[in-house]
Amino acid sequence: TARLRAGLKRTREQLSGRLAGVFGAHAAVDEALYEELEAVLLTSDVGVAATAHLLDALRQRARKQKLTQPAELKEALQEALLALLCPLAQPLDVSSHRPFIIMLVGVNGAGKTTSIGKLAHYYQRQGRSVLLAAGDTFRAAAREQLEAWGARNHVTVVAQSGGDPAAVIFDAVNAAKARGVDVVLADTAGRLTTQLHLMEELKKVKRVIAKAQPEAPHEVLLVLDANIGQNALAQVKAFDDALGITGLILTKLDGTAKGGVVAAIARERPVPLRFVGVGEGIDDLRPFDAREFVQALFD
Numbered sequence: 001t002a003r004l005r006a007g008l009k010r011t012r013e014q015l016s017g018r019l020a021g022v023f024g025a026h027a028a029v030d031e032a033l034y035e036e037l038e039a040v041l042l043t044s045d046v047g048v049a050a051t052a053h054l055l056d057a058l059r060q061r062a063r064k065q066k067l068t069q070p071a072e073l074k075e076a077l078q079e080a081l082l083a084l085l086c087p088l089a090q091p092l093d094v095s096s097h098r099p100f101i102i103m104l105v106g107v108n109g110a111g112k113t114t115s116i117g118k119l120a121h122y123y124q125r126q127g128r129s130v131l132l133a134a135g136d137t138f139r140a141a142a143r144e145q146l147e148a149w150g151a152r153n154h155v156t157v158v159a160q161s162g163g164d165p166a167a168v169i170f171d172a173v174n175a176a177k178a179r180g181v182d183v184v185l186a187d188t189a190g191r192l193t194t195q196l197h198l199m200e201e202l203k204k205v206k207r208v209i210a211k212a213q214p215e216a217p218h219e220v221l222l223v224l225d226a227n228i229g230q231n232a233l234a235q236v237k238a239f240d241d242a243l244g245i246t247g248l249i250l251t252k253l254d255g256t257a258k259g260g261v262v263a264a265i266a267r268e269r270p271v272p273l274r275f276v277g278v279g280e281g282i283d284d285l286r287p288f289d290a291r292e293f294v295q296a297l298f299d
């Protein structure tokens, strides 16, 4: 929790500092307070739809419970935000299949490779065996980064220089089956310039995984950089429409004040937020906990 709190420092300073200003500046709950609150939420990347939703919830509650004190409204906001984010908190259960196959997608620079390293560490610490598939055959650096990570942590990396991403991942799934591996983490390409082509490539990878292992991939995780704020929502929609994603990783929350985008995602495209990245260290990837998250934003 201390780590998450530290990681969310910038979002908290932005949001909580300004909220304190709003709630502190008014002697009573009035229209001006609601308007200022709306402005703070909108500029914290909460987004139009989630902001409207939160304000509606607050107004209703204030009316019903006859709230007159700004401090009471602040508490109500915290609760409304928690209610909004709770459905996103669905931890990933990898014990349902063996191998459990996770396909990771996302644009270059989002933090995919780093997150794969952190996830491998996370599952190894739970006593599970892990195998990595270097499915970004487009960038040699991506493969090398994954191989370096695998060597350091004694994790097998199935790779091939150049070649077909789907073929690499197909081989990886078969290797995992043969060795009784628990979790397969499959990296994929994320080049932005030819996005249509990218989506077709990712769809093919998904189909080929299903050929190697029926019902797989068991999870299609979209990795998102929190720094892009409202654009994160556009990426969730684009990848979900094209590919059908089952979970999200939101990275680099530590470097941004745009953590409010989680609320926008919750309101407009509630794909489970499996993990949040709050630093570059190997342990800085944590399962998303809505209560912990809201607390870290307000306290």
Ligand code: GDP
Residues within 6 Å of the ligand: 106, 107, 108, 109, 110, 111, 112, 113, 114, 115, 142, 190, 251, 252, 253, 254, 255, 276, 277, 278, 279, 280, 284
């Ligand atoms: P990829 O292109 O999607 O594979 O992205 P990388 O995994 O190479 O990550 C891009 C950069 O973001 C690297 O410098 C990572 O160290 C950094 N990064 C990834 N996740 C986090 C995070 O949660 N916090 C911070 N501060 N940096 C991160």
